[in-house]
Amino acid sequence: MKLNTKKLAVATVFAALYAVGVIFLAPISFGIFQVRVADAMLPLSMIFGLPSALGLSLGCIVSNVYGGFGIIDIVGGAAANLVACTLAWYIGRKGREAQRFLGTVAETVVVALIVGGYLSLIFRVPLEISLLGVFIGEMIAVNLIGFPIEEAIRRSKIFRKYD
Numbered sequence: 663m664k665l666n667t668k669k670l671a672v673a674t675v676f677a678a679l680y681a682v683g684v685i686f687l688a689p690i691s692f693g694i695f696q697v698r699v700a701d702a703m704l705p706l707s708m709i710f711g712l713p714s715a716l717g718l719s720l721g722c723i724v725s726n727v728y729g730g731f732g733i734i735d736i737v738g739g740a741a742a743n744l745v746a747c748t749l750a751w752y753i754g755r756k757g758r759e760a761q762r763f764l765g766t767v768a769e770t771v772v773v774a775l776i777v778g779g780y781l782s783l784i785f786r787v788p789l790e791i792s793l794l795g796v797f798i799g800e801m802i803a804v805n806l807i808g809f810p811i812e813e814a815i816r817r818s819k820i821f822r823k824y825d
Contacts, residue, residue, distance in 0.1 A: 672710050672711075672713040673714065673717035673720065676703065676710070676713075676714045676717025679721065680703060680720075680721025680722060680725065681721040681725045683699060683703075684725035684728075684729070685725055685729065688729050694795040695795040695799065696796065698799060699807065700721070700725070701773070703718060704743065704746060704766075704804050705750060705754075705762075705765065705766045705769065705804060705811070705812035706812055706815065707750055707751045708750050711751055715744055715747030716744070718744075718747055719747070722742075723739075723740045725739075734783075735784070739777060742772060742777050749768050749769065750768055753765040753768055762812065766808060770800040770804045771797075773796065774797035778793035
């Protein structure tokens with residue numbers, strides 16, 4: 663991906679918004695049972711593409727340096743966001759609403775598997791507990807909050823100008 667000024671600006675804005683959102687809501691953004699409200703921005707990668715995926719990953723690095731659980735959380739969380747957003751972009755960028763919703767489901771599953779997997783090790787709890795805790799939080803943030811926001815932006819004049 664060749665970064666021009668527009669793509670760099672998109673990545674920077676998403677990184678900053680994500681980090682501020684996670685840090686501002688830190689009490690519910692970290693732990694086995696978490697709702698990262700900032701993850702509601704993950705579906706926007708289906709609109710803004712790979713620059714937003716990069717920005718959401720960088721924002722995760724910043725927020726996990728601030729309040730995370732060490733290098734595993736810093737690298738693992740950023741990787742989860744990057745993989746989830748890239749996958750959703752491939753699945754839902756040109757599809758219909760159902761295909762875009764499938765993209766958000768893919769994001770939820772990817773983040774739950776990666777983050778839930780390593781949080782199980784960090785907190786020394788059964789894998790099922792950490793997977794479920796992260797999965798429920800991601801369903802709330804990505805599917806219940808983020809998907810309607812993505813659809814509203816897609817239907818708005820903002821999307822037509824960006825597209």
